[in-house]
Structure formats: structure tokens, C-alpha cells
Amino acid sequence: MSxxxxxxxxxxxxxxxxxxxxxxxxxxxxxxxxSPATDRKCVQYEExxxxxxxxxxxxxxxxxxxxxxxxxDLLDFKISGRAVGVFLVKSDAGKAIVWPGLGDVRYMDGWxxxxxxxxxxxxxxxxxxxxxxxxxxxxxxxxxxxxxxxxTEAEDLPGDLLKTLETRKDLADLACYWPRKDSPFSVEEExxxxxxxxxxxxxxxxxxxxxxxxxxxxxxxxxxYRRIL
Numbered sequence: 290m291s292x293x294x295x296x297x298x299x300x301x302x303x304x305x306x307x308x309x310x311x312x313x314x315x316x317x318x319x320x321x322x323x324s325p326a327t328d329r330k331c332v333q334y335e336e337x338x339x340x341x342x343x344x345x346x347x348x349x350x351x352x353x354x355x356x357x358x359x360x361x362d363l364l365d366f367k368i369s370g371r372a373v374g375v376f377l378v379k380s381d382a383g384k385a386i387v388w389p390g391l392g393d394v395r396y397m398d399g400w401x402x403x404x405x406x407x408x409x410x411x412x413x414x415x416x417x418x419x420x421x422x423x424x425x426x427x428x429x430x431x432x433x434x435x436x437x438x439x440x441t442e443a444e445d446l447p448g449d450l451l452k453t454l455e456t457r458k459d460l461a462d463l464a465c466y467w468p469r470k471d472s473p474f475s476v477e478e479e480x481x482x483x484x485x486x487x488x489x490x491x492x493x494x495x496x497x498x499x500x501x502x503x504x505x506x507x508x509x510x511x512x513x514y515r516r517i518l
Contacts, residue, residue: 297424301383301463308429308464313479314380316421319460320450322374324416326403331416333374333389337400339411373445375454377463378423386460387425387476388435388443388467395477397421417478427474429464438467 298304300314316332324334372391377384400413417423436454439446454460468474 299380299382300378300385300425301380308385310428311424311426312378312380312385312466313422313424314378314385316417316419316423317377317379317384318419319376319386319457320447320453321419322447322450324414326412326414327401327416329416329418331374331418332376333372333394333417335370335372335391335394335396335415337370337413371445373447374417375446375450376417376419378425384463385425385429386432386435386454386463386465387423388439388465389474389476390468393468393474393476395475397478397480422479424477424479425466425475427466428469428472429466430469432461432463432465435465435467 295309295311297311297313298309300312302309302312318332322331322334323329324331325336370391372389372393375386375388378387379385394417396415396417398415400415403412403414404410432454439451439454443451466474
């Protein structure tokens with residue numbers, strides 16, 4: 290990518306016959322996911338898990354534990370975080386496939402925490418829901434290239450999601466965005482509505498803003514008139 294940040298283009302559009310390096314649109318599920326801690330429907334989630342081994346977990350067949358294992362029983366350990374999900378970004382111009390890695394998504398919501406019934410496991414997760422507006426920056430590539438990396442780096446992706454990517458013909462020619470070596474990559478969640486002037490909601494947003502401005506002006510004029518009287 291060049292040193293200058295390119296402007297965002299609608300997902301699925303082309304610039305000089307090639308997919309742009311910066312796209313925006315709404316998220317759409319390829320396969321809808323259920324987040325493990327909060328059971329929320331989403332297109333992608335990140336998860337961090339902290340857990341401790343219950344006493345006796347590391348005992349041998351005779352019910353005895355080595356001294357080192359007894360110490361490990363009492364120490365908390367953290368399971369490294371993971372990012373799960375591949376989804377579409379769509380606009381009136383078309384669609385693109387996005388596969389973020391851990392830490393690549395800038396979420397609007399913070400972490401949601403959950404503990405299990407025994408108190409020895411705590412999960413934190415955050416989700417990207419369907420229909421949210423996102424802005425993606427990265428070097429676009431082809432689906433076969435992305436899939437080749439998935440087979441070695443995406444152990445947590447659900448099998449039905451991988452199978453869908455392999456078999457859905459309408460996905461075969463879409464531009465794909467994912468973290469690539471030596472290339473900047475980011476996904477930013479913008480919310481449920483586009484900015485005023487954007488493709489999907491610009492005229493509506495302008496109308497609403499004009500109405501709010503009119504009401505504020507009328508209120509101020511009324512207050513000023515009351516003071517004069």
C-alpha cells in the first residue's frame with residue numbers, strides 16, 4: 290500500500306479495474322456464529338479465557354499428584370485469546386469477504402465478562418453483529434489465496450464456515466481482505482447508520498438533522514420571546 294491513506298470506497302466496487310484498498314459497507318454473515326460466552330448471534334467474535342485447574346485435576350491413576358502438579362493446581366493460567374469469524378461486507382456496489390485476525394477489529398462495544406458456575410473459568414468476549422457498518426483497510430486478494438492460509442492458521446474457524454467458503458459459487462470471485470505479511474490491515478466498526486452524505490442513509494440523515502436544527506432554533510426563539518415579555 291502507498292504511504293497515503295486511500296479514501297473509503299463501497300465494498301465490491303473497483304478502481305481502475307481493481308478492488309480498492311479501503312472499503313466500507315454493512316456486515317453480512319456467511320455462516321451466522323453464536324458467541325460462546327454470551328450466546329449472541331454475530332459474524333465475528335474475539336474471546337479471552339482465564340482458567341485455573343481444580344485441585345486434583347492433575348492426579349495420576351492412583352490419585353496422587355507430583356509436587357509440581359500440586360503447585361500448578363493453585364496457579365491461574367490464561368488461555369490465549371482468539372478471533373473467530375469470516376464475513377461479507379456489502380454495499381450497493383457489491384460485496385467483499387473479510388477475515389480479521391486477533392486484535393484487527395476496532396469494536397464499538399467493550400469486553401463482556403462471564404464466569405462459569407464453579408468460578409474457575411472467566412471468559413471475556415466482544416462481538417461484531419450482522420448489519421453493522423464497518424470500514425476495512427488492507428491489500429485485497431483472491432479467495433484461493435486466503436483459503437490456503439486458513440488451512441494452516443485458522444484452527445478455530447467452524448467447519449461449516451470453511452465448507453461454505455469452498456462451495457458457494459457466488460463467493461468465488463469476490464475480493465478478500467485479511468491480515469497479510471508486511472501490509473497494514475484494520476477493521477473499524479462504525480455503528481448502525483452511515484454518516485450523513487454516505488451512500489445508504491445520506492438524504493435521510495440530512496432530513497433528520499435539518500428537523501432537529503429547526504426544533505432547536507424554534508425553542509431558542511420561543512425562550513427569547515418569553516424573556517422579552
